[in-house]
Amino acid sequence: MGRPNVGKSSFINALMEEERTIVTNIAGTTRDAIDLRFTKFGYDILLVDTAGLRKKSKEKEDVEFYSVLRSVRAIERADVCVLILDAEQGFEAQDMAIFSLAVNNHKAIVIVVNKWDLVEKTNQTTGYFTDYIQLKLAPFSDVPIIFTSVHERQRVLKVLETAIHVYNNRKQKIPTSKLNDIMLPIIEGNPPPAIKSRYVKIKYLTQLPTPFPAIAVFCSHPQYVQESYKRFMENKMRENFDLTGTPIEIYFRQK
Numbered sequence: 381m382g383r384p385n386v387g388k389s390s391f392i393n394a395l396m397e398e399e400r401t402i403v404t405n406i407a408g409t410t411r412d413a414i415d416l417r418f419t420k421f422g423y424d425i426l427l428v429d430t431a432g433l434r435k436k437s438k439e440k441e442d443v444e445f446y447s448v449l450r451s452v453r454a455i456e457r458a459d460v461c462v463l464i465l466d467a468e469q470g471f472e473a474q475d476m477a478i479f480s481l482a483v484n485n486h487k488a489i490v491i492v493v494n495k496w497d498l499v500e501k502t503n504q505t506t507g508y509f510t511d512y513i514q515l516k517l518a519p520f521s522d523v524p525i526i527f528t529s530v531h532e533r534q535r536v537l538k539v540l541e542t543a544i545h546v547y548n549n550r551k552q553k554i555p556t557s558k559l560n561d562i563m564l565p566i567i568e569g570n571p572p573p574a575i576k577s578r579y580v581k582i583k584y585l586t587q588l589p590t591p592f593p594a595i596a597v598f599c600s601h602p603q604y605v606q607e608s609y610k611r612f613m614e615n616k617m618r619e620n621f622d623l624t625g626t627p628i629e630i631y632f633r634q635k
Contacts, residue, residue, distance in 0.1 A: 381455060381482070382464040383474050384432025387494040390530040391464060392416060392429045395540060423544070428454045433478050455481060459550065460488040460543045460625075467495045467527070471513050483520060486592035488546035488626045490524050492539055497529035519611055522618050524625050546625030550593065554621060556586045559595070562620050563613075570612065575604040583635045593628040602632035 382388055414429040430451035455461055461482040465475055482489050491513065506527060514521035524542045528535045563585055572580040582599040610630055617628060
């Protein structure tokens with residue numbers, strides 16, 4: 381997924397090692413979400429090449445409106461979303477909107493900075509660009525960022541390997557005993573602050589049976605748990621479990 385003309389179709393062709401999708405310099409060539417099956421290296425993956433997503437104000441034609449609609453539907457049914465950026469244009473507001481669409485649908489995410497061969501670089505350029513993107517993504521900055529040149533076929537397979545890694549992170553099931561053994565001591569050392577003389581006592585945690593990582597935290601007075609403490613718990617979850625590239629949800633419930 382990504383804005384028009386960032387290299388989505390070229391990436392698919394490079395991965396498939398054949399011209400399976402039409403590539404031109406004209407933005408908006410891909411009008412529909414195209415399904416392609418990838419069965420190399422022991423994998424069996426359905427790749428979906430989506431139409432570029434641009435700002436609503438620029439959706440002038442009915443055809444383009446339905447192209448965008450089909451792209452959104454493709455994101456909704458995906459397991460992993462690969463967000464492709466244009467290295468020369470950077471991370472723009474529309475990229476953030478597309479990223480948020482994937483996050484809100486609880487999809488695993490990999491960010492690909494394409495056309496990296498066209499950027500003048502020093503030893504610090506990659507680190508600077510990575511920090512810049514992570515700052516934009518905060519608080520969910522635990523997302524893999526890969527710098528590619530589809531034209532030069534650089535790090536194309538690395539994207540596939542990383543997509544599989546975040547897919548496995550998204551579907552993992554953490555045993556309740558392990559979850560509590562790790563998280564309860566952290567919570568006891570950093571309990572939620574008291575609000576209106578009400579102390580929140582967290583009893584235990586368990587993972588819910590959802591397609592993405594969702595944690596139910598059973599406690600007293602869940603209505604007094606602030607958003608900042610929820611972010612604290614998410615950060616500790618990411619420190620102790622491999623949740624790279626996947627959004628997680630934490631729900632506080634009355635015990």
